[in-house]
Amino acid sequence: MVVTDSRMIELVNIGRSFRRADGRTVAAVSDVSLTIPEGEFVCLIGTSGCGKSTLLAMIAGLLAPSQGSIVVDGREIDGPGPERGMVFQRDSVFPWMRVVDNVEYGLRCRGVAAPERRAVALRYLDRVGLGHVERAWPRELSGGMLKRVAIATVFANGAKVLMLDEPFGALDYVTRHQLQRVLLDLWDDGRAGTTRRTVLFVTHDVDEALLLADRILVVGAGRIVDDIRVEAPRPRDTDTLLRSDAVAIKHRLLGHLGLERPLAQGRAAGAAA
Template sequence: MKNLVLESLSKTYSDAYRGDAFVAVSDVSLEVQEGDFVSVVGPSGCGKSTILNMIAGFLEPTSGRVLVGGQAVEGPGPDRGVVFQSHALFPWKTVADNVTFGPRMRGVGRAERKKIADEYLALAGLSHAAALYPNELSGGMQQRVGVVRALANNPDVLLMDEPFASVDAQTRMTLQEELTRIWEERRTTVIFITHDVSEAVFLANRVIVLSNGRIMDEVAVDIDRPRSWDHLNEDEHFKALVNQVLQLVRTA
């Protein structure tokens, strides 16, 4: 089942003062099957985040359209969860209340919200942190809460815009492993934006390489799951895939 479809998606920014235009995204078409994990890489300014923001409904395409579950995207909606580089948690709410914010806005009752919080915090290994506030958590824990908060609203598509870029290398590797574990349990469709080629290959089933607002190439990641850095750091096929994507990015 095609869960996400981009049809000839383009975004142009006009500068009325200078009388010119900048094409950020040009004629991008992509089909993502339900439960797929797709990473998107490319040099800075290639249109990665612009595409994600159009899928999220934060930006309106200049032309083309986005469909989720066969329905055209016309703005933000609960069918799409978003995780940014900053965790964007509500500092005045506990971890549990942050996780259940989306369900609460949808009118889910208190007892069901507690069940959701318990389930998703357990999934992320955060049950012990339910009553804590964001400023009492490490950066890595904050990002884990951000991920499960998005998942707790049961979105059709999870959009992730460089969510691990702000943490240290060791924490980042741990978060990558935890994300793959959570994805294997839930099989939510994921679009993951990153500058880190190794991260893109480690996480995804497919890696999309962008260049100047267009899809340049696609690389299938045929590596068995579950995945761990202890294993893949020495895996020659993994290294070859990373090098293949890296060479594409360098020529983009």
């Protein structure tokens, strides 16, 4: 299957089932069809166990779909590939390699010459604010710094599609916001041309999705249950979350997550108190 237009990712009737220990089959993802254009920043949000990480793993090629097809950059995938980069929830750096060697590892695997890959690695370490620790060992870095290494690595490798599975979930508030800005600054490098990366970002955080995304996909029971365009202009900050359109989207998302009560019910509860 070949895609000839600007679609970077196309899912056609994707499903993924697992067999449980008791022999029963459970559908983690069911009949998902989806198109994502080149350069779009997409957040996937939903409750735990709804299928978002499974969906991401199939696009990454780490899981094979039980049914359907996945096309990335015009080719149907059958496993991991250099056009797709992944940042996991847990730290994915090699502890036996220094920071700069971690960042250039993917380039070395692709046969890029040593001087070029070192220059690329140092450039991205500078971009994420870690140029001063290039020779450090991962054990010497904080959790936030390790995430910066992971982000530098995935951008340095030159993948057209970047997938991040709740990368900032375990970080403190300040570090999380700093890394959101680092990620957006690197992604925004392509704003003047066609080189902006396509990003799929899994999160549980509604505010994070509103600050990052062009588009928010709500996943529920293994299906896409809502597809929301975020029109707020960039760059965004915490004031963006106060815009009427952002507030409306937030309520919509909270409703999907089961965290929003009808207004009348909330008032009645307050009056009773």
